[in-house]
Amino acid sequence: MANTLLDMPLALPPLVAGVGLLLFFGVSIPGRDLAGAGLVFVFTPLGIVIAQFFVNMPFMVRVMRSTFEEISPRYEHVAKTLGCTDAQALWRVTLPMATNGLIAGSVITWSKGIGEFGAVLMLAGATRMKTETLPTSLFLNMSCGKLDEAIAVATILILISLVSLYVFERRVGGLRL
Amino acid sequence: MLRIENVSIDLGEFALRDVSLEVGDGEYLVIIGPTGSGKTILMETIAGIYSPDEGRIFLNGREITGKVSRMRNVCMVYQDYMLFPHLSVKENIAFGLRSRKASPGEIDKKVAGASELLGISHLHHRRPGTLSGGEQQRVAIARAIVMEPAVMLLDEPLSALDGLTRERLRRELKRIHKVYGTTIIHVTHNFEEVFSLADRVAVMDGGEIVQVGTPEEVFRRPKGEMIANFVGVENVFKGAASITQELVEIEVDGLRIVSAAAGGGNGGGDDCGTAGREVFASVRPEDILISKVPLKSSARNSFHGKVEEIANGGIMVKVWVDVGIPFMVMLTRRGFEEMDLSKGDLVYLTFKATAVHVF
Numbered sequence: 001m002a003n004t005l006l007d008m009p010l011a012l013p014p015l016v017a018g019v020g021l022l023l024f025f026g027v028s029i030p031g032r033d034l035a036g037a038g039l040v041f042v043f044t045p046l047g048i049v050i051a052q053f054f055v056n057m058p059f060m061v062r063v064m065r066s067t068f069e070e071i072s073p074r075y076e077h078v079a080k081t082l083g084c085t086d087a088q089a090l091w092r093v094t095l096p097m098a099t100n101g102l103i104a105g106s107v108i109t110w111s112k113g114i115g116e117f118g119a120v121l122m123l124a125g126a127t128r129m130k131t132e133t134l135p136t137s138l139f140l141n142m143s144c145g146k147l148d149e150a151i152a153v154a155t156i157l158i159l160i161s162l163v164s165l166y167v168f169e170r171r172v173g174g175l176r177l
Numbered sequence: 178m179l180r181i182e183n184v185s186i187d188l189g190e191f192a193l194r195d196v197s198l199e200v201g202d203g204e205y206l207v208i209i210g211p212t213g214s215g216k217t218i219l220m221e222t223i224a225g226i227y228s229p230d231e232g233r234i235f236l237n238g239r240e241i242t243g244k245v246s247r248m249r250n251v252c253m254v255y256q257d258y259m260l261f262p263h264l265s266v267k268e269n270i271a272f273g274l275r276s277r278k279a280s281p282g283e284i285d286k287k288v289a290g291a292s293e294l295l296g297i298s299h300l301h302h303r304r305p306g307t308l309s310g311g312e313q314q315r316v317a318i319a320r321a322i323v324m325e326p327a328v329m330l331l332d333e334p335l336s337a338l339d340g341l342t343r344e345r346l347r348r349e350l351k352r353i354h355k356v357y358g359t360t361i362i363h364v365t366h367n368f369e370e371v372f373s374l375a376d377r378v379a380v381m382d383g384g385e386i387v388q389v390g391t392p393e394e395v396f397r398r399p400k401g402e403m404i405a406n407f408v409g410v411e412n413v414f415k416g417a418a419s420i421t422q423e424l425v426e427i428e429v430d431g432l433r434i435v436s437a438a439a440g441g442g443n444g445g446g447d448d449c450g451t452a453g454r455e456v457f458a459s460v461r462p463e464d465i466l467i468s469k470v471p472l473k474s475s476a477r478n479s480f481h482g483k484v485e486e487i488a489n490g491g492i493m494v495k496v497w498v499d500v501g502i503p504f505m506v507m508l509t510r511r512g513f514e515e516m517d518l519s520k521g522d523l524v525y526l527t528f529k530a531t532a533v534h535v536f
Binding site: 072074075077078079080081082083084085088092093096097099 | 221224225226245246247249251252253255257259261262263272273276277320321324
């Protein structure tokens with residue numbers, strides 16, 4: 001059950017996820033309450049964060065789950081026979097061994113987040129200088145014919161993806177997702 | 178002193194059924210059995226990784242059944258070593274001592290002591306991933322022995338090593354046992370380790386302990402087909418070795434067995450062939466020729482004695498002959514019938530020096 005809930009955003013088209021978020025934060029009761037309390041997500045920079053997070057979080061969870069699954073529980077068993085409590089075994093043995101996976105997962109999820117377009121567009125809008133991410137900028141520039149700016153942004157995005165992918169492969173290349 | 182009382186545990190694929198066992202202080206107990214017989218589960222239960230469904234475990238008078246691993250003073254060495262890859266060799270060995278919050282001076286001293294005994298002091302700054310199998314195994318053992326545990330559990334410690342390394346490490350285990358005096362429980366499926374290391378041996382099958390006793394008891398009088406078949410070799414004798422020319426003579430109970438195994442039979446090259454050194458000699462039952470008259474051959478081993486027992490197993494017939502030491506000989510059914518042997522007959526046993534395996 002938890003698996004399905006966590007994996008859902010992976011199967012959902014980002015655009016649809018974005019509409020869902022928009023409706024939730026803009027129209028529904030919990031959303032309205034949040035807005036009343038000062039947390040406005042619709043058409044604000046805060047919305048960018050939520051949109052990027054919601055769509056890409058399941059991917060990070062996947063990477064982390066794989067990382068931990070690859071670490072044999074026997075390491076913790078040995079640590080416990082060598083005087084560790086459960087918590088100490090986790091802290092001194094499992095987590096340091098998971099570091100590579102953590103870093104790699106973070107980097108590639110960040111990269112996907114940076115490139116997120118559909119969900120950000122729906123929830124945060126595409127207001128120049130206010131809710132303008134790199135992909136948004138690319139879109140807006142293409143729409144009004146500013147080709148040079150658009151290509152510049154695209155190049156930056158490509159570079160970010162390549163570097164992130166390289167870091168990911170170096171650290172956890174071969175990890176089964 | 179470790180006492181296991183009626184312990185049962187069910188983990189689906191593996192289980193223990195009503196296991197009871199007593200291990201004395203400083204004893205070296207070897208547990209043998211086929212895969213899936215529950216050896217590793219028993220060890221993990223003793224170590225506190227699993228809690229038994231039924232039964233109790235006592236260590237030096239105190240009950241440890243419900244206690245968590247770190248409270249038990251029991252250390253375990255897994256078959257695949259499980260060295261922490263993110264720590265150096267020295268940090269691995271010191272790991273348990275750091276958990277105990279020992280002072281840096283004390284840690285250094287104990288780590289140095291164990292490292293020297295195991296010959297790994299020069300590896301202190303290396304990472305586990307860069308070590309050979311034998312080196313990793315020594316580090317794993319050092320990591321456990323510095324804790325000076327009440328019981329040290331070794332899960333097939335020598336199985337993943339090549340022949341030469343295995344023999345070396347086997348001698349080191351014996352040395353460690355002597356120096357530290359720890360109670361050791363060692364799981365294996367190799368009978369050579371039983372004979373050279375064990376004070377007693379326990380045989381497990383299907384989650385139960387089938388037989389416990391000294392190696393001689395268990396192997397000479399196996400309780401059941403399973404043990405006998407599992408070992409596949411009878412006729413194991415302990416004796417004093419001496420080298421003459423290229424042969425090794427082993428004296429067992431006043432009788433002389435000659436082996437052609439080179440240089441003491443170990444192939445290890447160090448410490449071999451010292452006169453009077455205690456070794457084990459074994460001969461496969463099929464390699465022994467039995468006859469009613471002495472055979473004229475180039476075979477160097479020739480004994481005579483009385484037939485004690487005959488077991489007709491269908492295709493093969495087993496004959497036990499006492500020549501001063503008990504031998505078990507195997508014949509084909511045809512061969513047996515042609516010879517017309519019966520209990521009490523005087524027979525001659527002959528076998529070649531090359532048939533004698535020394536370890």
